[in-house]
Amino acid sequence: MEGETMEEAFRRHREASIRGIENHFNKLQKLLEAERNWKKIVDARNKAGFTEEELPDNKEDDEPQLLGEIMEAVADIAEMHINVPNLTLEHREAMLNVDQKRIFDKIKSHLISQKEREDLLENESSRLLRLDNIKPLRMFISGVGGTGKSFLIEAIKCLVDDIWHPKSGEIMCAIVAPTGIAAFNVGGLTIHRLFQLPIEHEGKTAGYWALSKEAQKRIKMTLKNLKIIVVDEVSMVSNLNLAYLHMRLEDIFGTDEWFGSKNILFVGDLLQLPPVNGRPVFKKISNKLVKTRLGAANAVNIWKETVEYDELTINERQKGDETFFKMLDSVRHGCLTDETIDTLKSRVFKVSIQEKYKELESEGTIPPICLFSKVDACQKINELMLEGLEIEKIELACVDVVDESGSTAKFDKKQEKKLEKLKDQPSKTAGLETVLSLAVGCRVMLRRNIDVTVGLVNGAIGTVMGIYATRISIKFDHIDVPCDIERGYI
Structure with a gap:
């Protein structure tokens, strides 16, 4: 706003973000209430003795769960775009430093030229115009932590809205990231969720699979006016997942052009966290993976072939x-x-970790975070910190549920032994422990993505407020009110 300092503008921006989180939390509570009401209806229906044959046939031609995930992802990203903090494009541009402004102006010029071309095509059927399409923007924006990459992403999202004026629920700028917490930080979704990419299981990435006709039709309809894709924290995207993204966009938009012929920005620092069980995005895919995962004959370095480089160098944070x-x-x-x-x-320091932790805790309002290189050391300090709380400890034992609905094979002793071996390997059970020891007042970290839109993501940290039979109440650091984590997610 006119007359305010940059610090005041950032403070106002932060307050707007907090209000957005509160809105998302209220939405979550309504969804949970709707789910409880639906369960009551289902229970009543079952008690009344209805059979499947007597109920209306609402089955889709496709896998219902997959279609549901696609539509939920689409609805969430549309909702998050509606709740972007209310700063005008003019205000955002004024807050960019010279480094950010240089890159922003380059993107702005490209998108405005694209819009002008679209307007000409709308009013002119000339074949020459159609042959002279503008080449999509494919850029990697590098920068160390603190150079304002996230703020630039917000400005680009605002720019797209200012140029095309999307209707309610219309997605023109899709912001994605490889992890839930990274996606939440930039107001986006995980790349796997939005584009339904194959995911890693037991340290192995699944081969590429095409969407069914019905699923492809739905996601194509929702993303039909997509203008640009922004992939944040690209250092954690493997070269194989980059290929999967390209192939998925090919499927959705019906073209063999790179990334569905859409503008795409990759943002991050390639010297930060690498992909989990994968090779960096800039490495050529091995011939073996090309054959086994992509079903192709020859390897190609997509990153080298397609991406233009630019870099932010002014560190605002430090x-x-x-x-x-x-x-x-x-x-x-x-x-x-x-x-x-x-x-x-x-x-x-020479004192114990517990003593040092308490010392640091007493110096500030935010409890410190302890980082360890190995899981065993982390578990040990967790146990010691839990013992230090003068309150009753609660142990929650996991319950294994085997879903045999999608397979003709029955769960036998061989599978049971295999499952038994996994009990002490939470990395292979989606982060779920065999026994979870908790106490009111202890600090915890969420190990699974529950709802990216409200910040209930893998890595979210909070304090246990209450422990109940089917849920745990947790006050997360970045959410103003406690959240109930249901037993199924614990």
Whole structure:
């Protein structure tokens, strides 16, 4: 707004974001209430003795669960776009630094030219115009943490809305990320959810599978006016998932052009977290994976073939702390300077982790986070911290439920032994523990994505407020009111 400082503008932007989260939480509560009401209806129907033959046939030609996931994802991304903090494009542009503005102007020029071309095509059927289409924008925007990548993404989303003026529920800018927490941070969805990509299971990525005709029809109708895709935290996207994304967009938009002939921006820092059980996005896919996962004969380096490079270099977050910035940069490159090593050594403490934790906790309002390189060390400190709470501990044992509906094979002792081996390997059970030890007041982290739109994502941290028979009440740090996590997600 006119007359306000940049700090005031950012504060107003943050408050608007918080209001958006509150709106999403209210929506979640309504959805949960609707689900409870629906269960009552189903129970009443079952008690009345209705058979499947007596009920209306509402089955789709396609797999109902897949179609439901597609439509839920589409509805969520449309809802999140409606609740973007209310800053005008003019305000956002004014808040960009010279580095961000340079890249923003390049994207803006391209999108405006595209809109002008679309307007000409709408009023002119000339074949020459159609042959002279503008080549889609395919750009990688690099930058270390603190260079304003997320803020630039928000400005680009606002730019798309300003140019095309989407109708309610219409998606023109799809923002995605490889993880739930990354997607939430930029107001998007996971790339796997929106585009229904194959997911990893037990450390192995599934082969590519095409959508059915009905599923493809639905997602194509919803994304028919899509202008641009933004993929954040691209360092965690594997080269195989990049190929899957390209193939999915080919299927959706019916073209063999790269990424469905859509504008696509990849954002992130390739020196940050790499893909889990995969090769970096810029590496060529091996011939073996091309054959077994893609069903093709020859490998190709999609990243090298398609992506243009640009970079943000002005670090807004570390301004005023040059020493810390240099230390982060040397760690990022894996080349520690003597100065960095000396600084890190000066931070080594000799007291126990519990004592240090309590000391840090007493110094600030936000409880500190302890990072460990191995799971065993993490579990040990969790147990010690839990013992330090002077309150009753509750142990929740998992219940294994086997779904045999989709297979003719029955669950036998062989499968039971295999399941038994997984009880101490939560990484292979979607992060679910065999026994979960909790207490009111303990700090916890969510290990699964429940609802990206409200921030209930893998990695969300909070404090246990109450433990009940079928749910746990948790006050997450980034959500103003406690959330009930149902037993099925615990």
